[in-house]
Amino acid sequence: MAEALELTAYPDLESRVEAIERDGYVYYPGVLDAEEVAELREVMDGLTQIEASFDKHMTPENGRYLNKHINNAFNRDSLFLDFLDKPGVIEVSEAVHGEDCHVIGMTAWMTGPGRPDQNLHIDWLPIALPEDVASDPRVKVPIFISTAHYYLDDLYEELGPTQFVPGSHRSGRRPDKDEMDWQGVEPKSILCKAGDVVQFRSEVWHRGTANRSTQTRYLLQVHYANRMITQKYPPYLNRFQFDKAILAQATPRQLRLMGDHRSSNYD
Numbered sequence: 256m257a258e259a260l261e262l263t264a265y266p267d268l269e270s271r272v273e274a275i276e277r278d279g280y281v282y283y284p285g286v287l288d289a290e291e292v293a294e295l296r297e298v299m300d301g302l303t304q305i306e307a308s309f310d311k312h313m314t315p316e317n318g319r320y321l322n323k324h325i326n327n328a329f330n331r332d333s334l335f336l337d338f339l340d341k342p343g344v345i346e347v348s349e350a351v352h353g354e355d356c357h358v359i360g361m362t363a364w365m366t367g368p369g370r371p372d373q374n375l376h377i378d379w380l381p382i383a384l385p386e387d388v389a390s391d392p393r394v395k396v397p398i399f400i401s402t403a404h405y406y407l408d409d410l411y412e413e414l415g416p417t418q419f420v421p422g423s424h425r426s427g428r429r430p431d432k433d434e435m436d437w438q439g440v441e442p443k444s445i446l447c448k449a450g451d452v453v454q455f456r457s458e459v460w461h462r463g464t465a466n467r468s469t470q471t472r473y474l475l476q477v478h479y480a481n482r483m484i485t486q487k488y489p490p491y492l493n494r495f496q497f498d499k500a501i502l503a504q505a506t507p508r509q510l511r512l513m514g515d516h517r518s519s520n521y522d
């Protein structure tokens with residue numbers, strides 16, 4: 256069985272930024288209370304698939320297991336607006352991606368019993384480097400994309416926690432197929448509590464694991480990026496439309512995070 260990932264709650268912005276730069280991830284305990292977790296899960300239960308938005312909704316009846324994956328969550332219910340700029344997470348995001356950073360995606364994701372292990376992967380490798388260069392402490396690759404995972408369950412091995420190989424963003428590459436460790440460090444499970452958040456940079460080696468329980472795992476993902484990285488709000492070619500009633504409830508910062516940018520280079 257995989258070891259548990261060390262989850263240290265750093266007290267201030269500086270040490271949180273250092274953690275995501277050094278370890279590839281940063282942990283925020285107790286971002287949501289039990290009531291907020293329950294409310295979010297209920298709204299997620301009510302979401303329906305929009306095929307044009309590349310949403311997925313497989314069920315044991317029409318497929319193999321429950322896999323409900325809903326894109327553009329911020330556009331589906333005003334409750335999700337607050338997850339664009341949750342205190343704590345937004346400060347780290349702006350510190351690492353820039354004051355003009357934005358949210359390139361937000362997905363509500365439910366995975367049921369039978370969901371298989373993913374292969375160890377990265378979400379994106381912005382710059383491939385020889386390992387000795389990537390591991391050199393003088394080399395500091397900017398964090399171009401990060402994802403905040405809002406866990407909405409108390410995680411245990413059978414429920415299929417996310418696993419990270421801490422420090423593996425320093426490999427300068429993606430894992431080969433079936434490669435299961437980097438420099439002897441094996442994947443470690445995020446066994447956190449419902450309402451906790453873990454934010455990780457896109458190059459850290461990680462995977463979702465098999466759901467061997469009888470329970471559905473609920474996860475909200477918020478993807479942050481440097482302003483120069485495009486947002487991913489399908490359907491494309493201007494067919495994505497903001498819900499006007501939800502947009503009317505957004506704060507100026509939330510609007511900026513959804514793309515209301517000041518004019519700049521290339522605009």
Ligand SMILES: O=C(O)CCC(=O)C(=O)O
Nearest residue numbers: 378416417461462463464
């Ligand atoms: O399901 C998880 O815990 C992680 C999923 C993931 O890393 C992915 O789909 O890229």
Ligand SMILES: [Fe+2]
Nearest residue numbers: 376377378461
């Ligand atoms: Fe991933």
